[in-house]
Amino acid sequence: MVLQDLGRRINTAVTDLTRAPTLDEKAFDSMLRDIANALAEADVNIRLVANLRKTIKTTVKFSELPPSANKKRIIQKAVFDALVDIVNPHQTPYQPKKGKSNVIMFVGLQGAGKTTTCTKLARWYMARGFKTCLVCADTFRAGAFDQLKQNAIKAKIPYYGSLTQTDPVVVARDGVEKFKKERFEIIIVDTSGRHHQEDALFAEMVEIQNAVQPQQTIMVLDASIGQAAEAQSRAFKETADFGAIIITKTDGAAAGGGAISAVAATHTPIVFIGTGEHLLDLEKFNPQSFVSKLLGMGDMQGLVEHVQSLKLDQKETMKNISEGKFSVRDMRDQLGNIMKMGPLSKMAGMIPGLSNMMGSMDDEEGSVKLKRMIYICDSMTVKELDSDGKCFVEQPSRMTRVARGSGTSVREVEELLTQHRMMAGMAKKMKGGMQNMQKAQGQLGGANRQQQMAAMQKRLQSMGGAGGGGAGGMGGGGMPDMASLMKMMGGGGGGGMPNLGGMDMQKMMGMLGGMGGGGGGGGGRR
Template identity: 70%
Template sequence: MVLADLGKRITGAVSGLVRSDVVDDKALDNMLKEICAALLEADVNVKLVQSLRKSIKHTVSASPPGPQRKRLIQSSVFNELVALVDPQTDNLFKPKKGRSNIIMFVGLQGSGKTTTCTKLARWYQARGFKSCLVCADTFRAGAFDQLKQNATKAKIPYYGSYTETDPVRVSKEGVDKFRKEKFEIIIVDTSGRHRQEEELFREMVQIHEAVKPDQTIMVLDSSIGQAAEAQSRAFKESANFGAIVLTKTDGSAQGGGAISAVAATKTPIVFLGTGEHLLDLEKFDPKRFVARLLGMGDVQGLVEHVQSLKLDQKDAMKHISEGVFTVRDLRDQLGNIMKMGPLSKMAGMIPGLSQMTQGMDDEEGSNKLKRMVYICDSMNDRELDSDGKCFVNQPTRMTRIARGSGTSVREVEDVLTQHRMMAGMAKNIAKMKKAGAGLPGMGGGPGQKAQLAAMQRKMAAMGMGGAGGPGGAGAAGTGMPGMRDMDMGGIMNALGGMGGGAGPGAGGLDMQGVMRQFGSMMGGMGGGGGGGRGGRR
């Protein structure tokens, strides 16, 4: 995540002060010194840093020492960081259905503008808008080919020209064409340009006048540091953009320069580009961003992310309601977890997990999941559709599968142990359902029925196929747990509770359970590297 190191340093400074017995002015000054140093190293503008320091000190100094002061310090740091990235503008663009909404993109060369255009078109398309793309970049060789390739992959209509060199004409023709065809989101991709290139800036103004966009978005590379402020001011004066998309936030340590740009132009960040894939685009919310920055998590973002995957879980949900959970169901759940993205992305959304997974390699975690999938893929159809007892009756099957998947017998045993745990949970759910339907006078009345129905709705909405499992007491603050098995059931249970309702953590999410299960996932299975995929027998 962008500014991850900054978040760790700020969190460490605040936590150190909160843990201390005495919170006097000297301790407060030391904390502010550490926070300001971290912000300056992240390329945040020095004037903004001075203003943040002054605001926090003014807020806290008036309060008397004690527990109340500690809470005030925490809230003040959070609020001031939110203020850095929130220009507090109410006139955010909201596209309307049934009419053409034109969005024009501007920005520097190499900022990821063309890729972001496709990501945004796909983002709107997934929400029911009829989206399309217009390539008005006739300056860069291969620009139209890049947009064409991205649009084809995302199944989004596009317009451009290999022969026409006038970007104003291309953009006008493309917009007019899609307007006639009743497209609702028309995104115009323009050439990358620098503030010192006056001719290209005039061209940008001409395109703006020709297509009359409803919104102009500047794409800003989060890694350019302090140069972001000067560039954004120049674009603001010429194109008067109304929003910013911050790209390459998955690897930048100098995102403070982009924050400075937000403050300088009083323009909101609307999206974050978090990777190279078309799905790696997140809607920006200042409070949720700062919460993730400080390791407080983003439960809402996690729910939205999982729901956007649209996982097909009808068969698994049917099996679980009947008290059945096959090895194939386990394999499907492993695939769904892999679709959720790298651990580093998930860690930022789950409170406390980012601190627990410091130093962990996404590739290592991904390899461990893949090895579990390889094991399942080396089973034949009879084994996959079984309840796992055939492996107990014929242990030689495990040896064959280990050889075929390039793993060890111990790893095969771990996968089968995991399956038994989840199969047991499925049987418990079926018993609960039966008790709720047939024993109204013995704890199975309307209240239990409603609770069971709510749990199933949450699971269905999340696209996850499991429930039950341990809540995981005592995981937070104790480091990585020493469990050998990855408790898939616990992960399913924790994620299944995100829809709301009673339960520990925010919105019914079993936070400790999630942290424990992800922790055991990273430390669980032995063996390194990715196993080869064995053939089915």
């Protein structure tokens, strides 16, 4: 992915400078040149790149820095702030309100991924407690309604469309009126893809807009069009006057930096970016969080929100841990929760310092390993699942039976049980700590979000993670526990800790447990 490569290159340039034995102006200029080259190759506008170099130079004023100044921290912060400024449109997008109908209309070019993004956004709002629905007003493209219908059914979202009505204005108006009567809070209207030179389609777009009176019009842009995004977005802006943008396919080989920076130049807020093909692959865009993730500094707030939106019910598991217990079923539930969180690389991008250590780790391989562990648990009897695992030691034939039933090997079953023993031991040690933590969480219930996030950061640090945040997280940020986690996930073992196929489940689940409790996390915890 080009954006990941861009982040690595910028991070390397800053890290090389801050680790250099002599921090002089020549080395500083060399770093600026490396960053500028990386941005230019990612298709960021040359004018913006030149402005960034000038901004960093002006901010740092290297020759004027006193000897006592922390040059490394000043340089890191200047780079971070300059990058944020490039992608920050300095505009606030519309915020949907609960308890009223919010009509959101989608526009954009053909093939940008509008229909899929409509479903992703509907699912995103649904996960946050909104009553959402979809209206297909794309009567031009063959199969558009079928695609939206399949996506909506998969995501369990109500939808409206017609196979007989060919007038998109009528379909849009009827669908919106129907859902307004049914008191839906988020009504998303999908329209036909069009090109800025197609006058008839543009006129149709305006008619639909007049018919449904959307509170927000969102333009969907494919990251692969690079700097051409600016011209396209300006053309749509003049006609549809959209108030926000979603950039899709940022996971591809295209230079997505060009599209993001070009859109920022139009001063239109980017509200989300699409990071993959699955329904969960939609991330809220925040300039600070985006740059933070780009540079491997994580996005703690995004991670907490992501876990909260999944409504992971860990009430029973946390109750057992607080009592010093951890059954095989508890382990199986945690495995399922990890699977729900999406690709490991996406989760890693939100954890400070971890994305830069991902290397070429394969999400598919990690997913297969997790699934095999779940198959093993699913092949156990109710008694075995609710046990502490000792019955397998006393009767080894049980392992053979479970291996056959799950299509795995006896060795894999043994390794899973070894992992379980380690985690059960950890649960016993955590008994007192969990009780204190739950008391503290109860006291935090009425606290504001900032206090909850601060508590979340402290909890992560106690698990071996780094609160990171801010520019100080660049260049390593002190993440020994996460580094060892990635080493183990990559198959490196580490510290003699038993791991199944290279994945240290103890650390993975410890991390998930921490996330679930942060800021009023997983469902059922409060």
